[in-house]
Each structure stands twice: as C-alpha cells, then as structure tokens.
Amino acid sequence: MPSALPEGEPVPPDGGLPPQALAGLGTRPFGLYVHVPFCRVRCGYCDFNTYTAEELGPGVSRATYADQAVAEVRLARRVLGEQDLPVATVFLGGGTPTLLPPEDLGRILAAIDDEFGLAPDAEVTTEANPDSVDLGYLERLRAAGYNRLSLGVQSAVPHVLEVLDRTHDPRRVPGVVEAARAAGFEQLSLDLIYGTPGESHADWEDTLEAALACAPDHVSAYSLIVEDGTALARRVRRGELPMPDDDDLADKYVQADERLGAAGLGWYEVSNWARDDAARCRHNLGYWAGADWWGIGPGAHSHVGGVRWWNVKHPAAYAGRLAGGVTPAHAREVLDAETQRVERVLLEVRLRSGLPVAALDEAGRGALPGLVEDGLVEDRADRVVLTSRGRLLADGVVHRLLR
CATH class of the missing domain: 1.10.10 (Arc Repressor Mutant, subunit A)
Structure with a gap:
C-alpha cells in the first residue's frame, strides 16, 4: 500500500529527540498507544492502517508482532532516558488487537511495565470486535493486566452493519458484555457509528437502546465519514450509496445526546459520554490535553514535549527497521x-x-x-x-x- 504519511524532517537512526522535548518529561501524563494492524476483513468505511492476512505479504506474521512491539517499547525507554516515567494509560487499537493471543498482548504490557513501570491506577484498554473474544479469552486478558475493554459495536441493525462491511452478529454483543463483566473488566466502552446510508432514525434508536441495555460505563458515537480511498467512497462515487446528509447527522447526534444523557451518561468530549468521571477515557483525554505519548507499531504517531513523529506504515518496513536496530520512525516535526x-x-x-x-x-x-x-x-x-x-x-x- 502506498504511504500517505507526511514527509516531515528526518529522524536520527537511534530515534533521539531534541533536548527541549525531554526537558519537561515527567511533568505531564505519559501514555503508550500500541497499534495492532491486523483485521480478518477490511471494513468498507475504514481508512486506518490495517491489513488482512492476504495483504501482509511475505516476511510479516501476526505470530512475531508482539516481539516487534516489545522491541519498540525498549527503544522508547532508551530514547527517553532514565527519567522516572510511570505509564498512566495504555491503549491498544487497530485493526483488531484481540486477533492476537491474550498472552501476546500480555507480553507487550509486561514489557511496558518492565521498562517504565505502570502507575498504580493505570488505565489499560484494548479494543475488540464482538466476534473476536469470548469468556475464556477475556479472562486471560484480564489476568494479563487489562482493565478496560472498548467494543466496536457500530450498530445493532444487521442491514446497517452490512453496508459498513461489519461481519459480527449484533445479537452476540450482550453476551460479550456479560463475559467482560464476569472476567472482571472494570470499565466497558461501546463504540457506535451513526449516519450510515440507509440507516433510519428508528434504526439509530434501536442501536442506542441496545447499547444502553448493556449498561456500558462509556459510549463513543461518531458520525460516519466517507474517507477517500475506501470501498465505501467508491460505492458513493458510483452512485450505489448516497453521501451522508449533514442534517441527518446533526439530528442523530441530538438523538444520541438525549438518549445517553437520560440514561445517566454525560458528555465530556463532543463524541464521548461517560457514566461518571472515573469512566472517562483517560488515554484519549491525554491526547486532547496535550500530554506525552509514545505510539508503538506501524503508522503509529507519537508526541513528546512538542515533537511529533510517525512510524513507517507497512508492517514489513516496520519489522525491518527494528530488526536492523534503527528507529521505525518515518519522519517528525518540531511544533x-x-x-x-x-x-x-x-x-x-x-x-x-x-x-x-x-x-x-x-x-x-x-x-x-x-x-x-x-x-x-x-x-x-x-x-x-x-x-x-x-x-x-x-x-x-x-x-x-x-x-
């Protein structure tokens, strides 16, 4: 896949940062994002840096990915020096992180703890698709130290999921939520999308009702964006599907805000609602408040002390850089x-x-x-x-x- 990454300025082979970026290290919250770029199928609306097994090409395997992520964690420790830097939040996104065995996700988290130390109250989140986890998997994941689960539900209506190319059965979602609670997850978030072509207000109401029936601690609700280069954009361009309507999106946002608010979830960011302050996603709050974070994985972005950088996009290039002992960073900018x-x-x-x-x-x-x-x-x-x-x-x- 051709890279769409910005060019920026070169990064030293060892990944070293300018002295001014390190000067205030430890005075701001510090988190790690881990990008897991694997999916079973590519959703038609998604433009994230993800790959199915057929798209990975030779020399790249899910089986070796945890080792590569651990190598970048160790690189991060070397670059950031010996400053005491307990990790306040960890967030695994994708792709579908839970396509990897829970033991692999546990090894990544253990490396973070070994190199930096997790704060005593660290928020440790992984995204998951409803069809990628069951009770046994979630119990092993919880035992590995993950305490927050973000489920990609998107919609409870089959014909809406079909337009999005989502393959999970919405009827499985309540059971997965129950399994997450039984496994001991302290916080549960549901991700929803509104404005899909063909979605009526009744459909969106059904999705909101189904989500609230799961009693989540947190809900993210995003309007559908037709991104260039996606299968959905091609269908819209061919006239097979209409472009989402701005007035319809606004009405559905109000519908969501009213329903979620009435159920006791208050907005704390334009697209996010939480049961209380403790249920807010602290990792994302770090992004919005200008905290420091290191992004692990192909295409992941990082920010420390006013310096932003981004990794090479393809998993093969990412693995090759780390195997060669050099930073996987593609370029950076000093803000x-x-x-x-x-x-x-x-x-x-x-x-x-x-x-x-x-x-x-x-x-x-x-x-x-x-x-x-x-x-x-x-x-x-x-x-x-x-x-x-x-x-x-x-x-x-x-x-x-x-x-």
Missing part, C-alpha cells in the same frame, strides 16, 4: 509555540471542561461575544465551553476563534 497554541484550541474546545480564555489570542477573545450571542458557547468569563448547539457546529466555532 513551534504558535502551532501548539492552535492545536490546543482545536482540541480543548471539544471538551466539557472547555478551553481557558487565556489560551486565545486577541482576535479569538474578540470573537467570544458573537459566539455567545449565536448560542454556540456558554456565557462565561474564564472558559470557552460549547453549548449543545455549539457541539453540532464545533468546527465552525474553532474557525471563528482562530481566524
């Missing part, structure tokens, strides 16, 4: 102060806690009265907090704050 400020506005405006007004420049502060008058942000002197209407138009709010 200047203004870029960091702009990104802070982009991200923190999405949070229920809001953005400090002090983070805005003069033009941004000047835009606030108009945003309040238009009902897009709350009338507060200290923070920029989106209203319900503002969440629907969050991109427009950010544009006005940064123009």
